[in-house]
Amino acid sequence: MSNLTQNTLLTPEERKRLKARQRTGGILKFLTVLPIVLAILLILFVFLSNINNAFVWQTIKRTGSSSGMLFDKKEVTSQEKGFELELEARGDDPAETLSDEENRRKFLLRSRIDHLPEANGEKDKVIVWTSRDKIVDQRPYLEGRRLKSELAAEAAEEGYDFALNPLLDKAFLTRNGSSRPHLAGFRTAIVGTLWVIMLVILLSTVVGVGTAVYLEEYAPKNWFSAVLEVNLRNLAGVPSIVYGLLGAYTFVRSWQMGSSILAAALTLSLLILPVVVIASREAIRAVPSSLRQASYGLGATKLQTVNNVVLPNAVTGIVTGVILAIARAIGETAPLVMIGGAGFISTIPGGWDVLFDRFSVMPLQIYSYFIVPDGNFREVASAGILILLSLLIAIYFVAFLIRLRFERKW
Amino acid sequence: MAHVVVPENHVTVRTDSIAPEDAIVNAEDIKLWYGDFQALHGCSIAIPKNQVTALIGASGCGKSTFLKTINRMNDLIQTVKIEGSMHYNGIDLYDKAIDPVEVRRKIGMVFQKPNPFPKSIYDNVAFGPRLNGFKGDMDALVEKSLRSAALWDEVEDKLKQSGLSLSGGQQQRLCIARAMATEPEVILMDEPTSALDPIATDKIEELIHEIKKEYTVVIVTHSMQQAGRVSDRTVFMHLGHIIEEGPTDLIFTNPQHEMTEKYISGRFG
Amino acid sequence: MKSIGLAKKARPQEEIVRFALLACALISIATTIGVIYSLSVETFQFFTHPAVSVKEFFTGRQWSPNFQNNQHFGIAPLVAGTLVITGIALLVGIPLGVGSAIYLSEFASNRTRRIIMPILEILAGIPTVVLGFFAIFTLTPILRSFIPGMEPTNAMSAGIIMGFMLLPTVSSISVDSMRAVPQRLREAAYGLGATEAEVVMKVIVPAALSGIVAAIILAMSRAIGETMIVVLAAGQKPNLSIDPRETFQTMTAYIVSAATGDLEPGTPPALALYAVGMMLFLITLVLNIISHYVVNRFSEKYD
Ligand SMILES: Nc1ncnc2c1ncn2[C@@H]1O[C@H](COP(=O)(O)OP(=O)(O)OP(=O)(O)O)[C@@H](O)[C@H]1O
Ligand SMILES: [Mg+2]
Numbered sequence: 001m002s003n004l005t006q007n008t009l010l011t012p013e014e015r016k017r018l019k020a021r022q023r024t025g026g027i028l029k030f031l032t033v034l035p036i037v038l039a040i041l042l043i044l045f046v047f048l049s050n051i052n053n054a055f056v057w058q059t060i061k062r063t064g065s066s067s068g069m070l071f072d073k074k075e076v077t078s079q080e081k082g083f084e085l086e087l088e089a090r091g092d093d094p095a096e097t098l099s100d101e102e103n104r105r106k107f108l109l110r111s112r113i114d115h116l117p118e119a120n121g122e123k124d125k126v127i128v129w130t131s132r133d134k135i136v137d138q139r140p141y142l143e144g145r146r147l148k149s150e151l152a153a154e155a156a157e158e159g160y161d162f163a164l165n166p167l168l169d170k171a172f173l174t175r176n177g178s179s180r181p182h183l184a185g186f187r188t189a190i191v192g193t194l195w196v197i198m199l200v201i202l203l204s205t206v207v208g209v210g211t212a213v214y215l216e217e218y219a220p221k222n223w224f225s226a227v228l229e230v231n232l233r234n235l236a237g238v239p240s241i242v243y244g245l246l247g248a249y250t251f252v253r254s255w256q257m258g259s260s261i262l263a264a265a266l267t268l269s270l271l272i273l274p275v276v277v278i279a280s281r282e283a284i285r286a287v288p289s290s291l292r293q294a295s296y297g298l299g300a301t302k303l304q305t306v307n308n309v310v311l312p313n314a315v316t317g318i319v320t321g322v323i324l325a326i327a328r329a330i331g332e333t334a335p336l337v338m339i340g341g342a343g344f345i346s347t348i349p350g351g352w353d354v355l356f357d358r359f360s361v362m363p364l365q366i367y368s369y370f371i372v373p374d375g376n377f378r379e380v381a382s383a384g385i386l387i388l389l390s391l392l393i394a395i396y397f398v399a400f401l402i403r404l405r406f407e408r409k410w
Numbered sequence: 411m412a413h414v415v416v417p418e419n420h421v422t423v424r425t426d427s428i429a430p431e432d433a434i435v436n437a438e439d440i441k442l443w444y445g446d447f448q449a450l451h452g453c454s455i456a457i458p459k460n461q462v463t464a465l466i467g468a469s470g471c472g473k474s475t476f477l478k479t480i481n482r483m484n485d486l487i488q489t490v491k492i493e494g495s496m497h498y499n500g501i502d503l504y505d506k507a508i509d510p511v512e513v514r515r516k517i518g519m520v521f522q523k524p525n526p527f528p529k530s531i532y533d534n535v536a537f538g539p540r541l542n543g544f545k546g547d548m549d550a551l552v553e554k555s556l557r558s559a560a561l562w563d564e565v566e567d568k569l570k571q572s573g574l575s576l577s578g579g580q581q582q583r584l585c586i587a588r589a590m591a592t593e594p595e596v597i598l599m600d601e602p603t604s605a606l607d608p609i610a611t612d613k614i615e616e617l618i619h620e621i622k623k624e625y626t627v628v629i630v631t632h633s634m635q636q637a638g639r640v641s642d643r644t645v646f647m648h649l650g651h652i653i654e655e656g657p658t659d660l661i662f663t664n665p666q667h668e669m670t671e672k673y674i675s676g677r678f679g
Numbered sequence: 680m681k682s683i684g685l686a687k688k689a690r691p692q693e694e695i696v697r698f699a700l701l702a703c704a705l706i707s708i709a710t711t712i713g714v715i716y717s718l719s720v721e722t723f724q725f726f727t728h729p730a731v732s733v734k735e736f737f738t739g740r741q742w743s744p745n746f747q748n749n750q751h752f753g754i755a756p757l758v759a760g761t762l763v764i765t766g767i768a769l770l771v772g773i774p775l776g777v778g779s780a781i782y783l784s785e786f787a788s789n790r791t792r793r794i795i796m797p798i799l800e801i802l803a804g805i806p807t808v809v810l811g812f813f814a815i816f817t818l819t820p821i822l823r824s825f826i827p828g829m830e831p832t833n834a835m836s837a838g839i840i841m842g843f844m845l846l847p848t849v850s851s852i853s854v855d856s857m858r859a860v861p862q863r864l865r866e867a868a869y870g871l872g873a874t875e876a877e878v879v880m881k882v883i884v885p886a887a888l889s890g891i892v893a894a895i896i897l898a899m900s901r902a903i904g905e906t907m908i909v910v911l912a913a914g915q916k917p918n919l920s921i922d923p924r925e926t927f928q929t930m931t932a933y934i935v936s937a938a939t940g941d942l943e944p945g946t947p948p949a950l951a952l953y954a955v956g957m958m959l960f961l962i963t964l965v966l967n968i969i970s971h972y973v974v975n976r977f978s979e980k981y982d
Contacts, residue, residue: 239904331806
């Protein structure tokens with residue numbers, strides 16, 4: 001029976017079949033890696049294409065600049081005069097703004113008046129960078145680089161400027177929105193997102209954690225809790241745009257909040273509520289019941305137990321859950337389109353009645369660049385997308401770190 | 411319950427010796443590590459054909475680990491490192507050219523907890539043969555296997571029902587039928603009755619007695635009575651060493667090694 | 680130490696907290712009621728409007744709410760758009776999602792899994808408006824360069840990108856259900872001489888099937904309700920067709936276009952927005968319920 005030269009237990013036929021089976025298995029294994037590779041490629045591609053689009057080579061025709069240029073049909077004789085005219089045109093009081101040190105500085109950051117000293121035989125001039133400057137041509141980074149010399153020569157011939165224009169720069173973060181692509185900024189959107197999200201964090205955490213504590217620690221096991229549970233599960237599956245309809249009908253119209261920060265925050269809070277509740281419940285459930293027993297055993301009341309034992313031990317899970325839900329809220333667009341969030345607003349939300357201010361948020365601003373017929377906004381949108389994505393990645397990273405740091409094995 | 415230490419150079423006490431041509435499996439100096447933890451310290455035994463060999467010993471002594479080295483189930487655990495040699499009909503099972511899959515096809519296994527697939531009874535039994543591209547009469551093979559496992563009469567009318575719908579004892583016999591359907595030569599059983607009630611246990615023990623005509627059985631058991639009832643040979647393990655091995659009646663009536671004696675008489679756990 | 684007598688005394692503070700927590704829990708009920716109410720009011724007004732017929736809404740083949748002389752409210756084209764895009768999304772998303780789940784659950788080492796899971800989380804976290812931009816400005820030009828007849832906005836690129844959007848959903852639920860298959864079934868299969876791939880395909884996947892199916896149904900519901908990708912990449916033209924190269928308007932896209940257009944409140948086109956929203960709500964609700972039913976009814980109970 002023993003045969004030392006043999007190195008298989010199978011008949012040659014079985015052996016061949018096994019080889020084929022293993023080969024099929026190898027192919028299958030490869031096929032299951034493929035989706036992961038594709039997903040990673042997509043993420044990279046999304047980033048790279050937006051980076052490519054956000055750093056553009058532009059050919060610009062400066063129709064807006066000339067000496068003694070007219071600003072709203074009035075002659076600009078000096079820089080100071082230019083400032084005044086610009087402020088007037090915006091509907092602000094020039095004297096007030098320019099005399100107050102702080103306001104003046106703020107204004108200068110945004111002003112489009114520039115003073116060019118005498119040069120090349122030309123006399124001093126005040127240039128008004130009006131928005132009438134026209135982008136003649138604009139190419140994504142890679143393409144522009146390839147055609148650089150060609151484009152530069154062309155631009156020089158026609159008397160245009162040709163330059164690399166990183167749309168995503170410091171100015172982009174600090175400028176307000178504008179209907180002209182090369183002057184558009186993201187500041188209103190960033191401020192809007194901050195206001196809305198602050199409120200959402202507040203509302204959804206309080207209500208979400210409250211609901212979770214109720215369901216896990218207080219609710220009797222009866223039909224009512226069953227209804228609550230089924231209800232939450234179904235809410236989690238309601239499309240975000242339907243929440244938008246709820247917000248538009250109830251908050252904006254019935255409760256007359258208008259398209260305000262408050263309406264947006266309420267809508268988004270309801271939208272992420274199920275997610276927050278589910279994450280918080282999981283975290284609370286992970287607290288071993290032995291800890292609760294110990295607390296009750298020491299004579300603590302339910303409230304004391306929840307406060308001193310359950311919540312402190314569940315806080316990591318709750319915080320991670322809330323962070324991830326907030327990340328989702330930051331990226332939501334459709335519901336805010338429904339409640340009438342604006343693409344372009346001229347005033348930064350603020351002041352004591354900030355809750356009722358109109359607003360824009362980052363994804364809305366990005367979407368609004370799409371609706372404008374002017375195709376040149378596409379590149380600006382990419383700059384906005386990069387900011388939004390960086391913010392989200394930072395948030396995910398924080399959540400990841402928290403989880404890593406506090407991961408607890410009971 | 412004293413913690414008994416086994417010297418690293420312990421030599422297994424053997425009551426008899428098995429002629430090489432009688433052995434179907436031959437383990438030589440098997441050492442196994444789970445990461446840094448050494449679970450087997452050089453185990454050597456010969457397992458004779460068409461006999462029932464029982465592995466006994468205290469919990470954690472490495473019975474399951476040793477059993478799984480025979481059909482290379484340990485290869486599935488990434489941290490495992492194995493030394494020594496394991497021959498089956500003279501073929502080195504750990505040879506580079508050998509695929510663990512073929513080993514497991516020839517050396518079947520039955521587990522501690524019944525683990526039928528969530529498929530029909532028929533599909534459970536047909537699972538192995540289908541993998542191997544069985545071309546013959548599948549119905550006949552399923553029936554034969556179920557009969558050999560003494561289950562046919564009970565499930566004849568409900569072959570399409572889920573294997574999970576059977577009782578625990580029936581499930582275990584289904585698993586035995588499933589293992590036999592691939593027509594292995596050796597069947598390894600890891601505490602096959604520990605999850606079953608006494609009546610179901612009786613049935614399985616009877617079955618083991620039956621099937622040794624066609625198969626070689628290696629069974630791990632916690633119960634010495636069971637080892638006494640079903641096995642021809644007994645291997646006593648402790649802390650990763652094989653302390654003593656030999657014919658079951660000899661081991662139970664006249665253990666050679668002090669530790670075996672203590673274990674048999676229930677004086678250490 | 681507190682005495683037992685004290686512990687039994689009614690504590691107003693405890694009662695207030697209990698009441699506040701209950702109020703929190705009731706907000707989710709109020710949300711559901713709010714959704715149903717706000718959708719119902721205008722949906723009712725819509726269907727009772729003289730210019731609208733219920734029959735036409737469900738059986739009509741033309742959706743042209745803004746044509747003064749040829750106003751039609753047959754939802755079929757919007758449903759067609761939604762279904763075509765959802766179909767493509769599932770065609771892409773199911774293999775991607777289930778495939779990656781198999782890899783993550785069965786083939787990947789723990790270390791690999793720990794690296795890949797957060798990456799999929801990032802994919803899940805990319806706002807859909809960003810994906811929509813990618814679909815229209817990056818993917819569509821590529822598709823147009825080799826598929827003749829591809830319109831500048833089309834169902835295909837929206838569907839493909841939506842498939843990627845579904846990947847993390849399908850994947851994570853499928854992974855959960857595959858991990859829930861007891862280890863001893865894997866052992867059983869290996870013990871019978873199955874190869875790694877056979878264990879996965881013949882034992883694990885069938886045993887986890889109910890979870891995988893539930894994941895797919897949930898993904899379908901998400902695809903139907905997805906808005907920004909289709910608004911950006913699929914276009915705004917109601918189209919009763921099945922050609923994925925064409926422009927389509929989905930139900931969600933109509934809702935957006937009606938909400939951003941200057942429609943006079945109370946007119947049929949403005950009310951239609953809520954009627955379509957109601958349809959959307961009901962469809963996704965039913966799908967979610969089915970998905971849960973599948974899990975509860977068909978998942979194997981191991982002891
Ligand atoms: N996968 C593993 N990883 C690490 N150590 C393991 C693993 N499996 C078993 N061990 C260890 O190896 C030793 C032997 O385990 P084994 O399961 O073989 O014992 P056993 O004799 O079968 O015990 P029991 O009678 O309880 O089943 C034990 O100390 C156990 O802790
Ligand atoms: Mg064991």
